[in-house]
Structure formats: structure tokens, C-alpha cells
Amino acid sequence: MYDYAYSAAEADAIERLKKWYSGDVHDSMEALGLWGYLDGISLFGALAPGAVVVGPAVTVLFAPSTRKGEPQDVYHNAIDNAPAGAIMVVDAACADGSCSGELMSTGAKTRGVIATVVNSTVRDLAQVRDLGYPLFGTAPSPVGITGKKEPKENQVPVTLGRTTVTPGDVIFGDIDGVVCIPRRHLVAVADQADELGAHEASARDRILAGEKLQAVWPV
DSSP: OOOOOOOHHHHHHHHHHTTSOHHHHHHHHHHTTOOOBOTTOEEOSOOOTTOOEEEEEEEEEEEEOOOOSOOOHHHHHHHHTOOTTOEEEEEOTTSSSOOOSHHHHHHHHHTTOOEEEESSOBOOHHHHHHHTOOEEESOBOOOOOTTTEEEEEESSOEEETTEEEOTTOEEEEETTEEEEEOGGGHHHHHHHHHHHHHHHHHHHHHHHTTOOHHHHSOO
16 A cells, blocks of 8 residues: 655645635646646535545546446455545546445545545435535446446556546545645645635735725735
């Protein structure tokens, strides 16, 4: 299993990022010449208003398969061995079918995983929301995976849209979408987000105090 021993500076950066939202984070990445948005991924599970999830990526890669009987052993292993606070990132776009729903979400939450991001459809949304689990995907679908695809590898790079997620990169998710922050840029992105967030907070206060928007923003 990948080594998730983050430095003190990296752990601090993760905590600081929790103050912001995905727009701040991606604006901060773009200011640094980076891109991290996971195209086409939306929240379908449960997340409290204003809440965010931030944690290291544990990855799973699916491939087409005609095997029957829900052959999810690689995915199960990844969930069972994920560190507490991790976020599952699953690329299952290779074929139709929802690889994540009530049971996968229940298993993940029980292990201390804080969210699952799937590059494919997801299902059992009523049960997942009742569980209080943040499940992200491309769309809802009741279609299963058996005979269509199966997980083949875990802890390998996976590509979602224009962004490649490597194990140990930091995933940031909220109601607006999901962003991947490369681990090597984590501290710089958190620093940039703190600066941008301070500017936005100041602008918000000035607008609420009666100043006109055009006079306030951009700073």
C-alpha cells in the first residue's frame, strides 16, 4: 500500500484548505499555472450545506470484463486497506454500470474513508444519502457492473477528464465539484488559497457594508 505519511507542512496545508471551497482552490491552482478539476463529476451522495471533503487519494482502475458475480475484489481490498481520512478515486468509465452504491459506501465509511469519487455512474442514492456519505459520480444509474467491467488495479494513476490523479494527491470536493491537488504542489496551493480567501472575505465585508461591487472586486 502507498505510504501516506505526510510531512507536518503537508498536513497543515490539508487543514488550511478545509476553510475554503472548490472555486477558491481551483482559482488558486490556475494562478499557479495548474489544472485540477475533475470534469463531469458531481455530488450525488450527502454533504452538509457548506461542507467540504479534503483528503489523500486512494485509486482504483476498472477494465472491461465479462466475469459474472460482482467481481470487485480489487476494489474491496483498496477500501479495506485505505487510511482513515482518505478519498476513494475510481476510474470505471470503461463500460456501463454503477460500481458504487450503498454497500461500497457503507464499507468505505466504516473504514474511515470520507468520500468516494467515481468516473462513472453511481446508484442506491437514497440509501447513500441516508448513510450521510459523500458519493460523487457522473450520473445516477441502476445498472450493475457484472458481465461488463471489473476493478483490475489499485494505487495506480487514473485519469478523469483533463486531470490525472496519483495516489497520495489531495482531493478536494464540495457541492460544486471535485479538484485534485498534486501532492508536490499542495503547500503552494494552500498558501495561494489563504491569500485569495482573505481578499474575498475583505471584498464581501465591504459589499455588505454598502460599497458597490465594481469598486470592490477585483481587489
